[in-house]
Amino acid sequence: MRVPARLWAMLGVMVVAQAATTVVTAAPAFLIPHLHTAEGLSLAAAGLLAGAPNLGLVLSLVAWGAATDRFGERRVLLAGLALTVVAVAASMLVHGFAWLGVALVVGGALSACTNSASGRLITGWFPPERRGLAMGIRQTCQPLGMAIAALGVPPLAEAGGIPAALGLGGALTLVSLVCCAVAVRDPQRPPRAQIAAAGNPYRASGTLARIHTVSLLLVVPQFALSTFGLVWFTVGFGWSALAAGALVAGAQFAGAAGRILVGVWSDRVASRLGPLRLVAIVGIVALLATAACGWAEWAIPAAIAYVVASCVSVADNGLAFTAVAEIAGPGWAGRALGVQNTGQFLAAAAVGPVVGAAIGLIGVPAALALTALAPAIATPLVPRPEAERPAA
Known part of the structure; x- marks a missing residue:
C-alpha cells in the first residue's frame, strides 16, 4: 500500500x-x-x-x-x-x-x-x-x-x-x-462512545502487562552494553578512548539501522510478537558469544560480537512499542505507551549500579553472561502472536 x-x-x-x-x-x-x-x-x-x-x-x-x-x-x-x-x-x-x-x-x-x-x-x-x-x-x-x-x-x-x-x-x-x-x-479516531465501549485493555487480558515486563527485561542488556562498552574496551583490551568510542558509537548507529530492518520484517510477517520472541532468543546467543570472546581475550572477535549484541539488544524496542499501541487501541494507546516507557526507564536506571557492581565482582565477560538471564526470562513471557489485535 x-x-x-x-x-x-x-x-x-x-x-x-x-x-x-x-x-x-x-x-x-x-x-x-x-x-x-x-x-x-x-x-x-x-x-x-x-x-x-x-x-x-x-x-x-x-x-x-x-x-x-x-x-x-x-x-x-x-x-x-x-x-x-x-x-x-x-x-x-x-x-x-x-x-x-x-x-x-x-x-x-x-x-x-x-x-x-x-x-x-x-x-x-x-x-x-x-x-x-x-x-x-x-x-x-x-x-x-x-x-x-x-x-x-x-x-x-x-x-x-x-x-x-x-x-x-x-x-x-x-x-x-x-x-x-x-x-x-x-488522525481520525473512533467516537468516544465506541472507545468507552471497548473498555480497559488491561482488564481484558494480561497481554499488555506481559509485553511491558518483556520490554523491561530486554532493556537490561541494551543499557549494560551501551554503558560499559567504552570502559571494557579501554581497560580490558587496552584500546584508546577514541577507538573504543568509535566502536560504541558505531554500534549505536548500526542498532538504529537494525530497528528499521526489524520493523520491515514485522510488517512482512504481519506480526510484532513473533519477531519479538525471536529477537529475545537471538539476544541470549549474542550476549553469551560476546562474553565468550571476552573470556578468551580475543579483542577483534569481541568487538564484532559486541556490535552484533548491541544491535540485537535494541531491536525489540520498535516491535514492543508498536504492539503496545495496536493492542491498547486508540482510547488507551497513550497511557499504555507511557507505562511502557516508564518501566523501561526505571529498569535502565537500575542497570548502571547493579551491572557495575557485578563487573567489580566478577568482571565484564561474566557480567555480560549474567545479563543473558534477562532475555532468557523474557522469552517465555512474550505473548503468542494470536494475542495481537488486528490493527485498525
Whole structure:
C-alpha cells in the first residue's frame, strides 16, 4: 500500500521532535566533565544533575500519555514542546545547584510529551503493513539525539558555559515545535462512545502487562552494553578512548539501522510478537558469544560480537512499542505507551549500579553472561502472536 508523502513528512517531524527532546534530557550527562573541572562540582553532584531530567521524564510519562488520549497528539505536542523550550530557557538563567537541578527535572518532565504522542500519531496514521517500518524509523531518534548531544554539548560548554550547552536542546526543540505546528495533524479516531465501549485493555487480558515486563527485561542488556562498552574496551583490551568510542558509537548507529530492518520484517510477517520472541532468543546467543570472546581475550572477535549484541539488544524496542499501541487501541494507546516507557526507564536506571557492581565482582565477560538471564526470562513471557489485535 502506497503511503502519502505527507505521512512520511509527519514521521520525519516526529523523529526531529523526539531527537530534540532526547538532546534536552541527555545534555546534562555530557556536561559532567565541565561541571566537575570548571564548576567545581564533585562527580557525585554532577551525576545527580545528569540524572535529573530522567527523573522528571519517568514521573510524567503516564500523565502525558493520558493527556494524549484525552486531547489528541497535536495539542499535546505543541503545548509540551513550547513548555519544554520555556523550561530549558529557565535552566539557562538559574544560578545555584539546587535551582539548576529543579529546572532540569521540570525540563525532563515536559520533554516527555513526545514519547507517547509520537508513537500514537504513527499508529494512528500509518496502515498496519507500514507501521513496523514507520515505528522503526521513529525509534532511531534516541541514538540520533544522543549523538547530537555527544558532539555538540562539550564544545558548547567549553565555549559558552552551561547556558550555551543547555541551549542546544532548547534551540532544537524550538525548531521541532515550528515543524509540528506546520505538519502534524491528528488522525481520525473512533467516537468516544465506541472507545468507552471497548473498555480497559488491561482488564481484558494480561497481554499488555506481559509485553511491558518483556520490554523491561530486554532493556537490561541494551543499557549494560551501551554503558560499559567504552570502559571494557579501554581497560580490558587496552584500546584508546577514541577507538573504543568509535566502536560504541558505531554500534549505536548500526542498532538504529537494525530497528528499521526489524520493523520491515514485522510488517512482512504481519506480526510484532513473533519477531519479538525471536529477537529475545537471538539476544541470549549474542550476549553469551560476546562474553565468550571476552573470556578468551580475543579483542577483534569481541568487538564484532559486541556490535552484533548491541544491535540485537535494541531491536525489540520498535516491535514492543508498536504492539503496545495496536493492542491498547486508540482510547488507551497513550497511557499504555507511557507505562511502557516508564518501566523501561526505571529498569535502565537500575542497570548502571547493579551491572557495575557485578563487573567489580566478577568482571565484564561474566557480567555480560549474567545479563543473558534477562532475555532468557523474557522469552517465555512474550505473548503468542494470536494475542495481537488486528490493527485498525
